Amino acid sequence: MATLERLIELPAADLRQSLNQASELLTSALGSDKVDIFLFEPTRKTLNALGTSNTPLGRQQRSLGLDVQPVANGGSIAHVFTTGDPHVTGHADQVPGEVPGVVHELGVRSHIAVALIVDGERRGVLSAQSTTPEFFSDDDLRFLGAISHWIGALTHRAELVEKVTAAALVQGRRQAAEELITVLAHDLRNYLSPLLSRLELLHRRAEIEGRPNDVRDLDRASESVAQLGHLISDLLDVGRLEQGLFEIVPMSMDLAALAQDVARALGTPSVEVRVEGPPELVVAADRARLRQALENLVSNAIKHSPAGKWVIIKLSSELQAGTEYAHVDVVDHGSGVPPELLPRIFDRFVTGGSASGIGLGLYLASRIAAAHGGSLTVNSPPGNGATFRLTLPVSGPPDHPEKA
Missing domain, CATH: 3.30.450.40 (GAF domain)
Known part of the structure; x- marks a missing residue:
């Protein structure tokens, strides 16, 4: 990797x-x-x-x-x-x-x-x-x-x-990167399931034999493999987006409950994730895809937040031109998005500073928002952190399309 x-x-x-x-x-x-x-x-x-x-x-x-x-x-x-x-x-x-x-x-x-x-x-x-x-x-x-x-x-x-000309330079680099990503995703997916099965077997054996240190180490190894699985899913989703095979299945769900789940799952001892807003906010959306988008946004915020600070997931709703929209603001206290990256922040393979990753999380989150008939925007005054706003129509995507 x-x-x-x-x-x-x-x-x-x-x-x-x-x-x-x-x-x-x-x-x-x-x-x-x-x-x-x-x-x-x-x-x-x-x-x-x-x-x-x-x-x-x-x-x-x-x-x-x-x-x-x-x-x-x-x-x-x-x-x-x-x-x-x-x-x-x-x-x-x-x-x-x-x-x-x-x-x-x-x-x-x-x-x-x-x-x-x-x-x-x-x-x-x-x-x-x-x-x-x-x-x-x-x-x-x-x-x-x-x-x-x-x-x-x-x-x-x-x-x-x-x-090629300077205009074709960007396109050439993107195509080459996509070739690299496709090879990686397919190669890794073939080995991931056997690896997970072996870790589960070792975990059960360590529990039976009363080896708590090994159980703890295997839990951490399983978490790392699970993160690798998420990355592979992101890589494959990029291909599905390009081929028009990215599916969403909207249904009634509680956005506030989802935010609480993500906050509990991703919060760390050094960077806490807090949720603010109404105790319930029901929308018509694909829960799995929305969780994928929110986890990418929160993970990105945690990476850019200094230790001892916190990330906020703020929920709200408003009426615009007769349509009710739900807003999910993910706020961090980092140094903010470099001004030169702002115009391209939601493009594929865009990363900045010393952040790890290959620049797919924000791209996928923005496309998931678009598939729901919503949007993803960013506000980042220099040196004052960043706020990513995910906006969704409460009633769901127009005509509830099955593919995006």
């Missing part, structure tokens, strides 16, 4: 700069001595390391000219590119046909590499190397294979940026 978030944040103004930064991220994630992102140069028939981690081994590779490898010279990098097959070894010095400079000059012993697919075409190789024998595991190779999809999307994005 940390690697994905940082990949999405990489600037795409320059292909080489983007790939160098991506190599640095992967070197840190794998603990390797070097990571290379090779792209094929058709005119010279060479594989060029446009992205190389800035490590001693990476700098030595450049000084020896091994960052450019003719495909005709063979070696594991060329083999992965020409065949598309992944490569893994813990003893590169025993691999027949390996490039001599890689083994003797660089001293590489462990090597994993996968083909790099860019916009549906095999365009290069993603490679990680270490001078330690048997350094990489099968899990490392699977990780590299998964991350290669994201590097391919990053490469595609950077190449688009170099070719």
